Amino acid sequence: MVYLSRLEHFNAAHKLYNPNWSEERNKEVFGPCSNQNWHGHNYELIVTVKGQPDPETGFVIDLKKLSNLIREQIINKVDHKNLNLDVPFMQGKLASTENLVMEFWRILEPLISSISSAKLHCLKLYETPRNFVEYYGE
Amino acid sequence: MVYLSRLEHFNAAHKLYNPNWSEERNKEVFGPCSNQNWHGHNYELIVTVKGQPDPETGFVIDLKKLSNLIREQIINKVDHKNLNLDVPFMQGKLASTENLVMEFWRILEPLISSISSAKLHCLKLYETPRNFVEYYGE
Amino acid sequence: MVYLSRLEHFNAAHKLYNPNWSEERNKEVFGPCSNQNWHGHNYELIVTVKGQPDPETGFVIDLKKLSNLIREQIINKVDHKNLNLDVPFMQGKLASTENLVMEFWRILEPLISSISSAKLHCLKLYETPRNFVEYYGE
Amino acid sequence: MVYLSRLEHFNAAHKLYNPNWSEERNKEVFGPCSNQNWHGHNYELIVTVKGQPDPETGFVIDLKKLSNLIREQIINKVDHKNLNLDVPFMQGKLASTENLVMEFWRILEPLISSISSAKLHCLKLYETPRNFVEYYGE
Amino acid sequence: MVYLSRLEHFNAAHKLYNPNWSEERNKEVFGPCSNQNWHGHNYELIVTVKGQPDPETGFVIDLKKLSNLIREQIINKVDHKNLNLDVPFMQGKLASTENLVMEFWRILEPLISSISSAKLHCLKLYETPRNFVEYYGE
Amino acid sequence: MVYLSRLEHFNAAHKLYNPNWSEERNKEVFGPCSNQNWHGHNYELIVTVKGQPDPETGFVIDLKKLSNLIREQIINKVDHKNLNLDVPFMQGKLASTENLVMEFWRILEPLISSISSAKLHCLKLYETPRNFVEYYGE
Numbered sequence: 001m002v003y004l005s006r007l008e009h010f011n012a013a014h015k016l017y018n019p020n021w022s023e024e025r026n027k028e029v030f031g032p033c034s035n036q037n038w039h040g041h042n043y044e045l046i047v048t049v050k051g052q053p054d055p056e057t058g059f060v061i062d063l064k065k066l067s068n069l070i071r072e073q074i075i076n077k078v079d080h081k082n083l084n085l086d087v088p089f090m091q092g093k094l095a096s097t098e099n100l101v102m103e104f105w106r107i108l109e110p111l112i113s114s115i116s117s118a119k120l121h122c123l124k125l126y127e128t129p130r131n132f133v134e135y136y137g138e
Numbered sequence: 139m140v141y142l143s144r145l146e147h148f149n150a151a152h153k154l155y156n157p158n159w160s161e162e163r164n165k166e167v168f169g170p171c172s173n174q175n176w177h178g179h180n181y182e183l184i185v186t187v188k189g190q191p192d193p194e195t196g197f198v199i200d201l202k203k204l205s206n207l208i209r210e211q212i213i214n215k216v217d218h219k220n221l222n223l224d225v226p227f228m229q230g231k232l233a234s235t236e237n238l239v240m241e242f243w244r245i246l247e248p249l250i251s252s253i254s255s256a257k258l259h260c261l262k263l264y265e266t267p268r269n270f271v272e273y274y275g276e
Numbered sequence: 277m278v279y280l281s282r283l284e285h286f287n288a289a290h291k292l293y294n295p296n297w298s299e300e301r302n303k304e305v306f307g308p309c310s311n312q313n314w315h316g317h318n319y320e321l322i323v324t325v326k327g328q329p330d331p332e333t334g335f336v337i338d339l340k341k342l343s344n345l346i347r348e349q350i351i352n353k354v355d356h357k358n359l360n361l362d363v364p365f366m367q368g369k370l371a372s373t374e375n376l377v378m379e380f381w382r383i384l385e386p387l388i389s390s391i392s393s394a395k396l397h398c399l400k401l402y403e404t405p406r407n408f409v410e411y412y413g414e
Numbered sequence: 415m416v417y418l419s420r421l422e423h424f425n426a427a428h429k430l431y432n433p434n435w436s437e438e439r440n441k442e443v444f445g446p447c448s449n450q451n452w453h454g455h456n457y458e459l460i461v462t463v464k465g466q467p468d469p470e471t472g473f474v475i476d477l478k479k480l481s482n483l484i485r486e487q488i489i490n491k492v493d494h495k496n497l498n499l500d501v502p503f504m505q506g507k508l509a510s511t512e513n514l515v516m517e518f519w520r521i522l523e524p525l526i527s528s529i530s531s532a533k534l535h536c537l538k539l540y541e542t543p544r545n546f547v548e549y550y551g552e
Numbered sequence: 553m554v555y556l557s558r559l560e561h562f563n564a565a566h567k568l569y570n571p572n573w574s575e576e577r578n579k580e581v582f583g584p585c586s587n588q589n590w591h592g593h594n595y596e597l598i599v600t601v602k603g604q605p606d607p608e609t610g611f612v613i614d615l616k617k618l619s620n621l622i623r624e625q626i627i628n629k630v631d632h633k634n635l636n637l638d639v640p641f642m643q644g645k646l647a648s649t650e651n652l653v654m655e656f657w658r659i660l661e662p663l664i665s666s667i668s669s670a671k672l673h674c675l676k677l678y679e680t681p682r683n684f685v686e687y688y689g690e
Numbered sequence: 691m692v693y694l695s696r697l698e699h700f701n702a703a704h705k706l707y708n709p710n711w712s713e714e715r716n717k718e719v720f721g722p723c724s725n726q727n728w729h730g731h732n733y734e735l736i737v738t739v740k741g742q743p744d745p746e747t748g749f750v751i752d753l754k755k756l757s758n759l760i761r762e763q764i765i766n767k768v769d770h771k772n773l774n775l776d777v778p779f780m781q782g783k784l785a786s787t788e789n790l791v792m793e794f795w796r797i798l799e800p801l802i803s804s805i806s807s808a809k810l811h812c813l814k815l816y817e818t819p820r821n822f823v824e825y826y827g828e
Contacts, residue, residue: 002512003548011266013151013176013220018332029333031340032218038151039218040178042266048548056432057443058510063545064445080170080177082151096334098278128149128180131339134279134324140788141824156608167609169616186824194708195719196786201821202721234610236554269615272555272600287818289703289728289772294470305471307478308770314703315770316730318818356722356729358703372472374416404701404732407477410417410462425680427565427590427634446632452565453632454592456680494584494591496565542563542594570746581747583754648748650692683753686693686738 003121004060005048008070010079013040014095017084038082044126045074047108051118061118069115073107101125101135109137141259142198143186146208148217151178152233155222176220182264183212185246189256199256207253211245239263239273247275279397280336281324284346286355289316290371293360314358320402321350323384327394337394345391349383377401377411385413417535418474419462422484424493427454428509431498452496458540459488461522465532475532483529487521515539515549523551555673556612557600560622562631565592566647569636590634596678597626599660603670613670621667625659653677653687661689693811694750695738698760700769703730704785707774728772734816735764737798741808751808759805763797791815791825799827 015038016030026034033039047070051060078087083095089103101123109120126132153176154168164172171177185208189198216225221233227241239261247258264270291314292306302310309315323346327336354363359371365379377399385396402408429452430444440448447453461484465474492501497509503517515537523534540546567590568582578586585591599622603612630639635647641655653675661672678684705728706720716724723729737760741750768777773785779793791813799810816822 001550001552002515003550004512005546005548007544009266011177011179013178016334020332029338035218035220035224037220037223038176038178039149039220040151040176041149042180053510053512053516056434058430058508058513060512060547062443080173082173082175082177085175086173094334096329098280098329098336099334101278102329128147130283132281133336134281136277136279138277139826139828140791141826142788143822143824145820154610158608167614191786191788191792194710196706196784196789198788198823200719232610234605236556236605236612237610239554240605268559270557271612272557274553274555276553285818287729287731289730292472296470305476311770311772311776313772313775314728314730315701315772316703316728317701318732356725358725358727358729361727362725370472372467374418374467374474375472377416378467404699406421408419409474410419412415412417414415423680425591425593427592449632449634449638451634451637452590452592453563453634454565454590455563456594494587496587496589496591499589500587542561568748572746581752646748648743650694650743650750651748653692654743682697684695685750686695688691688693690691 001050002053002060003048003050004063004066004118005046006063006066006070007044007046008067008075009042009044010075011040011042012078012081012083013038014083015039016094016096018094038084041127043078045070045104046122046124046126047120048122048124049112049116049118050121051116061112061116065115066112069111070108073111074104097125097127097131097133098135101133105135105137139188140191140198141186141188142201142204142256143184144201144204144208145182145184146205146213147180147182148213149178149180150216150219150221151176152221153177154232154234156232176222179265181216183208183242184260184262184264185258186260186262187250187254187256188259189254199250199254203253204250207249208246211249212242235263235265235269235271236273239271243273243275277326278329278336279324279326280339280342280394281322282339282342282346283320283322284343284351285318285320286351287316287318288354288357288359289314290359291315292370292372294370314360317403319354321346321380322398322400322402323396324398324400325388325392325394326397327392337388337392341391342388345387346384349387350380373401373403373407373409374411377409381411381413415464416467416474417462417464418477418480418532419460420477420480420484421458421460422481422489423456423458424489425454425456426492426495426497427452428497429453430508430510432508452498455541457492459484459518460536460538460540461534462536462538463526463530463532464535465530475526475530479529480526483525484522487525488518511539511541511545511547512549515547519549519551553602554605554612555600555602556615556618556670557598558615558618558622559596559598560619560627561594561596562627563592563594564630564633564635565590566635567591568646568648570646590636593679595630597622597656598674598676598678599672600674600676601664601668601670602673603668613664613668617667618664621663622660625663626656649677649679649683649685650687653685657687657689691740692743692750693738693740694753694756694808695736696753696756696760697734697736698757698765699732699734700765701730701732702768702771702773703728704773705729706784706786708784728774731817733768735760735794736812736814736816737810738812738814739802739806739808740811741806751802751806755805756802759801760798763801764794787815787817787821787823788825791823795825795827
């Protein structure tokens with residue numbers, strides 16, 4: 001079993017804001033992240049798949065196909081977007097890094113299995129170089 | 139003459155949009171950067187000052203004072219903000235990295251001279267690790 | 277279960293030196309790291325916690341609280357210090373990266389549980405960009 | 415149990431090419447990576463071992479010995495080389511990152527056990543900052 | 553005058569070898585870089601242009617156009633190539649980083665002037681993170 | 691004229707302390723950097739030389755020779771040392787980054803001229819990734 005990873009990036013705006021709460025409580029819990037006019041990040045996403053290298057190619061998965069899949073299914077939907085307003089799969093959800101990474105998993109996991117015998121193993125999402133999350137699907 | 143640099147960072151939303159143009163022309167010139175609902179970045183700002191090291195301290199400038207000045211005068215005004223809507227000194231200006239760096243210079247240059255004998259030499263502003271600008275005040 | 281990480285840094289002096297050994301044996305085993313007048317590093321510490329995102333905040337843990345906890349309990353005690361002389365919890369211990377990371381765990385693990393339902397999962401400590409350790413508490 | 419890691423790097427040429435296939439199929443599957451005149455990379459290798467810190471040294475393993483072992487057994491054989499032509503242990507194998515990391519494991523695993531009580535835990539090999547693999551020996 | 557920079561990357565094989573010299577002298581001067589079967593690198597190229605920001609766009613140059621120009625004129629000709637064998641403009645020249653950056657300048661300088669009022673200011677080429685060159689056209 | 695750069699690193703302890711001042715004033719001016727028991731850093735030094743590429747080698751300077759010179763003359767004298775106590779050329783000087791870089795210049799400038807026709811152009815010294823100095827010899 002070899003684990004293969006691909007890094008992609010996107011730039012997006014968001015805010016952390018719970019619509020069921022008062023302005024005050026949002027400010028208290030989310031601080032400057034709740035700024036009503038948004039702020040944003042250069043996100044970095046690392047997609048890790050696991051599998052046996054194919055003896056004919058030496059590949060766990062064709063990296064070009066993996067990269068294309070990530071770009072079509074994730075990057076094109078979030079890059080240069082507002083994560084709260086523009087992204088269908090984030091509607092009605094808090095735009096935290098934790099929620100983002102779990103939605104990305106729901107999209108990518110079946111698609112990776114459909115293009116190869118490799119399995120999605122982990123998603124790692126950097127909001128900044130100092131703050132990041134990992135998700136293993138469970 | 140020694141050149142001393144300090145890196146600070148901030149996270150902000152913006153869009154590139156010329157209000158004198160049609161929606162179409164904005165899309166054509168600015169592409170996805172004109173997304174009406176904004177996008178955002180982790181900006182990194184490097185402030186370089188130049189001067190003679192003080193024989194009593196070995197310092198061109200007190201880095202703690204320089205860092206505090208940058209945070210109070212720049213970072214606090216742009217971090218977790220919308221560069222088009224929330225930043226007084228960007229009102230009526232296109233929120234390009236070029237315009238940002240020139241406004242930062244206008245603010246920092248006299249203030250650095252007022253707290254030390256060092257002079258502001260250069261501002262370097264990263265919008266992403268792949269796109270950045272430098273400004274020397276002329 | 278989502279894994280959330282926060283990076284903090286500190287600058288410290290140390291030496292690797294076993295007081296039960298001769299000067300010669302220290303030199304032989306620890307090489308230049310045993311220099312009697314110390315050397316130092318820019319350490320980077322990544323704290324990873326795991327938990328379920330809170331449905332009201334989207335957070336595994338409030339990153340601001342996590343960052344404050346790390347700074348108060350760890351960074352303030354080791355930053356701009358001598359790890360052999362100035363740090364109470366390292367007294368009588370060899371100031372290796374391995375020992376440091378285990379002491380950090382002992383301090384942080386109960387405190388993280390006390391401020392949230394998340395659990396400390398891993399500590400990763402970089403002594404240099406080329407040398408680093410990880411500890412999972414067992 | 416503490417996990418200790420050491421990063422080393424090497425520069426090498428390679429191509430991805432299956433000699434049992436036509437030129438056309440190689441081009442189709444491997445794309446520009448099959449360029450007959452080779453291309454190359456700055457590879458980064460992170461070797462992670464696990465063990466109990468020795469109470470007399472505070473070390474899981476002597477990092478100097480680990481670094482020397484990696485350099486003698488791996489780096490000297492692949493640095494400034496052609497991975498397809500110059501490296502005995504890659505003869506007859508596709509020069510993919512997956513195959514490289516598994517061969518490195520076969521070499522390093524018994525040698526690390528022979529110089530210390532620590533065990534090899536993981537090898538992480540970056541082909542580029544955006545493409546990398548990990549192998550745990552099974 | 554604002555200086556705007558764009559980073560692009562490419563992966564290539566090369567060797568340092570003077571065909572007018574004996575094998576021995578090549579080995580003596582170029583060391584492992586003269587390995588007859590090549591080695592390779594992940595190169596990073598930073599292109600810096602200078603100019604006045606356009607009042608209608610806030611841009612010194614349209615970064616999308618600059619990026620496309622660099623990719624078409626440079627990256628496509630060197631990425632996944634052998635710098636000694638596959639690159640027309642390096643024929644008959646030693647494939648050193650110094651010679652590469654001067655050839656890149658000869659190609660890019662007139663083309664940048666033809667697509668904008670900005671001027672090429674500097675090319676910075678990293679062969680590795682530890683070895684790099686800069687060229688200002690004179 | 692091409693500018694060629696080489697990065698080297700070293701780990702050292704130091705403190706900022708003016709022996710002509712009271713303990714109080716040292717604390718006031720230098721803050722935690724004056725900690726009597728030292729602190730330390732992973733320093734990075736970039737040495738930039740300028741010259742014409744030699745037509746027979748394509749080199750401004752032989753990087754191996756440049757690297758060896760930096761290691762023998764600088765790195766060996768400061769790596770795993772205390773900059774205040776162990777380094778002859780820093781005796782009687784404040785161990786600020788500014789003073790370090792000027793002393794490095796005094797040592798390297800004549801030696802580089804003696805091994806090649808290239809000239810030392812700039813020294814860039816990172817104390818941390820956020821604080822660094824540059825010196826051009828005047």
